[in-house]
Amino acid sequence: MPKVSSVIVPYAAYLRVYEPLGAFPEPERSHWARYARRPDRPSYQDELRRSLAGLLPIPPIAVPVHESGDAFVLEADGVTCVCPWRTRLRGWQALDELEEELPPPVLDAVLPPVVRRQAAQDYERWLARNPDARPWIRTATWQVPLNWFVLVSDEERRYDEGTAEVPPVLRYRTPMVQARRRVARALRTLKDTLDEGPLIDGLVDVGRWLEEFHPRSRVELDYGGLVHVLPAGELEGDHSAADVAEGIEALRRGDGAAAGEAYGRLVERWRAVRDRRSAN
Numbered sequence: 001m002p003k004v005s006s007v008i009v010p011y012a013a014y015l016r017v018y019e020p021l022g023a024f025p026e027p028e029r030s031h032w033a034r035y036a037r038r039p040d041r042p043s044y045q046d047e048l049r050r051s052l053a054g055l056l057p058i059p060p061i062a063v064p065v066h067e068s069g070d071a072f073v074l075e076a077d078g079v080t081c082v083c084p085w086r087t088r089l090r091g092w093q094a095l096d097e098l099e100e101e102l103p104p105p106v107l108d109a110v111l112p113p114v115v116r117r118q119a120a121q122d123y124e125r126w127l128a129r130n131p132d133a134r135p136w137i138r139t140a141t142w143q144v145p146l147n148w149f150v151l152v153s154d155e156e157r158r159y160d161e162g163t164a165e166v167p168p169v170l171r172y173r174t175p176m177v178q179a180r181r182r183v184a185r186a187l188r189t190l191k192d193t194l195d196e197g198p199l200i201d202g203l204v205d206v207g208r209w210l211e212e213f214h215p216r217s218r219v220e221l222d223y224g225g226l227v228h229v230l231p232a233g234e235l236e237g238d239h240s241a242a243d244v245a246e247g248i249e250a251l252r253r254g255d256g257a258a259a260g261e262a263y264g265r266l267v268e269r270w271r272a273v274r275d276r277r278s279a280n
Contacts, residue, residue: 018081023214063091092123147202151179154242
């Protein structure tokens with residue numbers, strides 16, 4: 001296996017679901033129970049480094065050959081909850097999005113067509129045996145999708161500016177029941193006040209995904225690697241969940257001007273992030 005770099009891999013944000021151990025069937029439940037007691041669990045940066053290391057061989061390894069046995073672990077109200085990485089599944093799903101993200105010459109240089117075709121065939125065969133498979137993690141590069149902010153509130157925001165040795169952290173955590181309730185309320189308002197579009201479609205998709213998990217799960221929105229590209233002042237002042245909630249509440253009241261102001265703050269904030277992507 002190629003040596004994994006120690007370089008920080010930035011620019012991805014994450015939406016994760018942590019399910020209680022009781023939600024998993026045996027023998028998976030026992031595996032995660034043992035895993036949760038490990039003191040040396042890897043981080044999301046380790047997962048990214050391993051995935052990038054797979055691109056170094058010739059031909060590159062587009063998707064891991066074996067599924068990851070790692071997970072993120074969270075203690076919530078005395079209950080151990082885990083969020084399996086499922087790196088192989090997420091890799092297959094990410095390949096479907098690459099054609100929209102990268103120009104064909106760049107995509108062919110990174111992952112030749114023959115490699116992508118083989119990965120697609122492997123996924124098709126695997127999916128036939130696992131039709132109900134779904135990831136516990138969603139990933140977005142160079143942004144946090146606005147519909148993710150609907151799931152959380154500003155009161156659940158945690159910001160830690162970090163130190164020279166420890167990177168900053170900006171994340172939200174909320175009970176699954178709260179996330180589902182917020183999605184339902186927001187959809188009622190948006191469907192009553194807006195035409196069908198990407199915001200509503202994205203929120204419907206996220207809502208359906210959340211329904212796949214145990215009701216006592218926890219939902220986490222993590223800025224992940226975006227903290228490495230955003231200045232500390234911008235991170236500290238980033239209250240996007242509050243802006244989204246304010247905009248939806250303004251729509252519910254019929255106050256288009258206030259909704260426009262909240263949306264304008266969001267657009268300006270995330271345009272700055274997209275501009276950095278273009279600069280790179």
